[in-house]
Amino acid sequence: MSSRQARHTAGCREPFASRLLAWWERHGRHDLPWQHPRTPYRVWVSEIMLQQTQVATVIPYFERWMERFPALPDLAGAALDDVLSHWSGLGYYARARNLHKAAVNCMAQFGGELPTTPEQLQELPGIGASTANAIVSQSQDVPAAVLDGNVRRVLARHACVEEWTGSTAAQKTLWAEAEKRLPNRRGADYTQAVMDLGAIVCTRSRPACGDCPVNGDCRALAANAVNRLPAPKPATRVRERTIYLLVLLDRAGHVLLERRPPAGIWGGLWSLPEADTSEGFTDTLGIRIDEDNLLAPREHRLSHRKLSLHPVLAHTGQPGQVKCSAQQDWFPLAGFATGGPDQPGLPRPVADLLREIALQRADTRTAGTE
Incomplete structure (x- = not known):
């Protein structure tokens, strides 16, 4: 056994989730505005805003949004012009239109509240499987697999997934890997922790592998493949x-x-x-x-x-x-x-x-x- 293999064997005795949560308690993000409080509505809005948008950019938009639309009925009752005005600059404007449409649907179908199950959430406009699980895990503290961009990068390296993460084959593999790593409890903290790991340590370029709490069994690190994973998206003509x-x-x-x-x-x-x-x-x-x-x-x-x-x-x-x-x-x-x-x-x-x-x-x- 090589010295590198020995280090990896020694470092993976604790479950993935246990190591990750211990790291997050010391180094993770605990003061994001949507964490206080973690209501379903606040989590939902933050998750939609965070799609293809960085946290630093989202925070001021989220805070202005909550001042104007503090609860789901406020959003549902607002004019679409008002909603789009508060979204202006975030891009991908279908997200704002879907938020407004989903809020209107919730008023008609769920008594002005977001539904509580991932299956029902996915019936609303703009909510896919990962977003639905993120809402449930963070607002109800229920462990549920998520696959946002940061998590896909973490899992693609930790499990050494060679395909582009947007492909059908890779998505199937990544969902299975995400499910395998879930803890039995602390769903909200774990979801935030795995997203933070990708944002803070397992970054797109120059990842800090030496600071990673789960480097002991990271297959990409063992194979010296960290810098080439995840595989880049196939080129699209601009x-x-x-x-x-x-x-x-x-x-x-x-x-x-x-x-x-x-x-x-x-x-x-x-x-x-x-x-x-x-x-x-x-x-x-x-x-x-x-x-x-x-x-x-x-x-x-x-x-x-x-x-x-x-x-x-x-x-x-x-x-x-x-x-x-x-x-x-x-x-x-x-x-x-x-x-x-x-x-x-x-x-x-x-x-x-x-x-x-x-x-x-x-x-x-x-x-x-x-």
Whole structure:
């Protein structure tokens, strides 16, 4: 037996869960806002926000959300615009629409409460098997397997799963490995601990294997395969698209916005009118554009898309002079200077653009009075 094998044999006498929980008590995260208290509603919102979003980014959004929608009935009774406004900037906006829809369903089907079983939870929009188990384990303290991104990485290394973790074969293996490692009790702490292990120690790059409480039987470490696991996702072609955005202002300082369709990019959000070319606004709104109207272009990356955004600034005398659809409305531009939650839900690049223009106009007016 090699010295490395001896160390691994000696280090795995305690169950995986026991070693992990002992580490978590000393080094884990105990003061996350959704942990105090761990109600089903708070856990649910946090789990949806944390999908493909880091904890540091989620915390301020979660806190603002709970101020506005402190309980499920508050969320169900809110307008979708209000919900999307409080989500604006987190991306993947279907998550917010599903939260709102699920809350409405809970009011109708479950007396204003989240259901208590994973099976019932998975019947709600936006809740899959892992999220359902996370809600149950953390709010009811029941051990249940979860497979968020951090946990998949931990298990792919600890069990030395060679396939890409999103594949059907890998998912089946990872669920079985997650079930095998569950403790008999302390479900809430264990779920947080295994997620923390991936976030703090078993990180994507430069994992701190020497600090890992379960390195004694980590098969990837024994095989010197930590740095190549998990296997990367097969490459996906990034599609590029050029979009012209019309920033149309009237004399009263209002900007024209339109609500996007419920499906697709930025579904359900308010945004600027779009066209494939600057001339397209002449056909749709009767606005004639010249070169002086073009602002500096900017890029925005989505998961599989690269958007080249070309803002076009134009002015009109009165809102009534512009052909508008039922999905369009005028909003005070100055309200976008602060980027507060009272503004309508906007895609991040649109919110940033309007904030810049609103601040520039405010600075120009201030300079003109000095």
